[in-house]
Amino acid sequence: MFKILGDTGEHLVVELDGDEVTVPAGVSVAAALLYLDRIPTRHSVVNGLPRAPYCMMGVCFECLIEVDGVVDQRACQLQVRAGQRLRRQLATSKVESA
Amino acid sequence: MQSAYQMVVIGAGPAGMAAAQTAARQGVEVAVIDEQPHPGGQIYRNVNASPLADIDLLGKDYVFGRQLVQGFEYAHLDYFANSGVWFLDRAGELGIVQDGVHRRVSAQRIVIACGAQERAMPFPGWDKAGVMTAGAAQILMKSAAMVPSEAPVLAGNGPLLLLLAWQYLRAGVRLRAIVDTAQSANRWPALRYFPQAIAASDYLFKGLKLVSAIRRARVPWFREASDLRALGEERLSALHFTCRGKPQHIDTTLLLLHQGVIPALQIAAAAGCETRWNSLQQCWQPQVDDWGQSSVDSVFVAGDAAGIGGARAAWLGGQLAGLQLAHQLGLIDAVKRDKLAQPIRKARARHLAIRPFLDTWYRVAESSLVPGDETLACRCEEVSVGEIRTLAAMGCTGPNQAKAFTRCGMGPCQGRFCGSTVEQVFASETAASPQQIGRFNTRPPLKPVTLGQIAGIAHNEQR
Structure with missing residues (x-):
């Protein structure tokens, strides 16, 4: 979905949804997810709607993600680090409302 | 981080950097708290730490930020990056979280310089994965040298949308279309403000330059578009809209929206600053005097957080706040303050002269609000x-x-x-x-914090 202009920079390896993936160093977690084209990055807790980074500046809270076991972190406000464990907050099944 | 400062500035964009530097130069003990890893705010984000091989790509107004950030980096003050304010009160007590560690800091004076945010552009499907703001797209370029890998659709209204289109074209990004929701009916009312806008003709020439470059690139440009609807299941697949009565359909996986920016009001509102509705800019803003002092004596609001005026006006407004603070803290007398302020006010008035024209020309349609x-x-x-x-x-x-x-x-x-x-x-x-x-009441925590982190405050203070 997004690419890096003249991509010659450093990369590092993080864990995303249990798989090792290579991402550019020095970017936010949200930018890395867009680079990997791994959207949606979560399903909403209210109706399970698919969502992805929206404002990239910490305002909208759409990019919430689990980082190293802690849920609901703003992916746009965190830098990628080698070995980081990222997990998209995706619904595995939807509960039908009565 | 000390436990007390004479002045704490929230935000290291143009207004915050200027207020901090100006006051520090007069001998005020200043701390600057900012959420980003580098100073500059969103407008000058990463300008001195750019991942881009050539920052000229983003235009000379961005490059201009270099000298502002350099001056800030040499100033005698305490700067805390990656730090957010989640609590503040009228007494000048602030709750700050830096890299997951929470601290309390007290300040005699607070300058809120947290800038602007994108105005919401709600229509069916605007929440779909693959719909983002134009500001987000710029942040990806500035902070990660990232541009769309497939041609995006840009939709909405306002100078930032045109600037983004121009920057993308310079970066070699093909644009699928511009879906322009600007209303031609705004043009006549805007002309009323044209004579005063001539004082800031550099803005007008910049606008013409952007428009003619986009035209030359033959980007499909749908004017007077309305009834936008984003389609797609797990992610965006297409945009539907009406243009001059005809239904249009464009397949796309990336839609970038913009319809102006509004002051980021959360912190000022939580501090108890009185706010008023600005009908020209169609947004709330804190009530401030001509130095930036709010209805709460200890709190100043500077730059776009106090009303949208753009980066250059924010830089100058921040300087005015810094001078008044240095005066109130007893470091300069009123004569020196006023002498220093006079050329700043003059320059600021020139940058603000363009606003009524722009605000009216790009006024958001009722149907979009x-x-x-x-x-x-x-x-x-x-x-x-x-x-x-x-x-x-x-x-x-x-x-x-x-x-x-x-x-x-x-x-x-x-x-x-x-x-x-x-x-x-x-x-x-x-x-x-x-x-x-009226508007939503705003209460802390202004940023997400865990109970454990709050409970850890006392422990952190003992260390």
Whole structure:
């Protein structure tokens, strides 16, 4: 979905949804997810709607993600680090409302 | 970080950097708290730490920020990056979280310089994965040298949309289309402000340059577009809209939206600063005097956080706040303050001269502020415009009661994105002005914090 202009920079390896993936160093977690084209990055807790980074500046809270076991972190406000464990907050099944 | 400062500045964009530097130069003990890893704010983000091989790509107004950030980096002050304010009060007590560690700091004076945020652009499907703001697209370019890998659609209204299009074309990004929601009916009313805008003709020439470059690139440009609708299941697949009465359909996986920016009001509102509705800019702003002092004596608001004026006006406004603070803290007398302020005021007035023209030319259409019933007003709690409209018709007293009934504005973003839509729906349904309707109350925590982190404050202070 997004690419890096003249991509010659450093990369590092993080864990995303249990798989090792290579991402550019020095970017936010949200930018890395867009680079990997791994959207949606979560399903909403209210109706399970698919969502992805929206404002990239910490305002909208759409990019919430689990980082190293802690849920609901703003992916746009965190830098990628080698070995980081990222997990998209995706619904595995939807509960039908009565 | 010390436990007390004479002055704490929230935000290291142009206004915050200027207020901090100006006061520090007069001998004020200053701390600057900023959420980003580098100073510059969103407008000059990464300007001195750019991942781009050639920052000229973004234009000379961005490159101009280099000298501002350099001056800031040499100033005698304490700068804390990656730090957010989640609490503050009238007494000057602040709760700050830096890299997960929480501290309390007290300040004799606080300068809120947290800039602007994108105005919501609600229409059916605006919450889909693959729909982002134009500001987000710029942040990806500035902070990560990232551009779309497939041709995006740009939709909305305002100078930033044109700037983004121009920057993308320079970066070799093909644009699928510009879906322009600007209203030609705004042009005549805007011309009333044209004579004063000539004082800031550099802005006008810049606008013409952007438009002619986009035209030369033959980007499909749909004018007077309306009735936008984003389609797709797990992610965006297409945009539907109407252009001059004809339905249009464009397949796309990336849609970038913009319809102006509004002051980021959360921190000023939580501090208890009085706010007023600016009908020309269609947004709330804190009440400040001509130095930036708010209705709360110890709190100043500078730059776009106090009313949209752009980066250069913010830089100058920050300097004025810094001078007045240095004066109030007893470091310079009124004569010196006024002498230093005079050329700053003159330059600032010139940069602000363009605003009424721009604000009127790019005035957002009522239909875009008050969308149809099925549109999500509150993305976090998934409350539709129809639900708010029904509440208003039933006699609900305003946004805060609607919040209690629907949880609208109670989600993680705390009403930052739905607030304007909820107010506008109430205003439209009850034929009142947003000033009469009022806005969501704002309370700390202003940023997400865990109970464990709050409990750790005392421990951190002992170390």
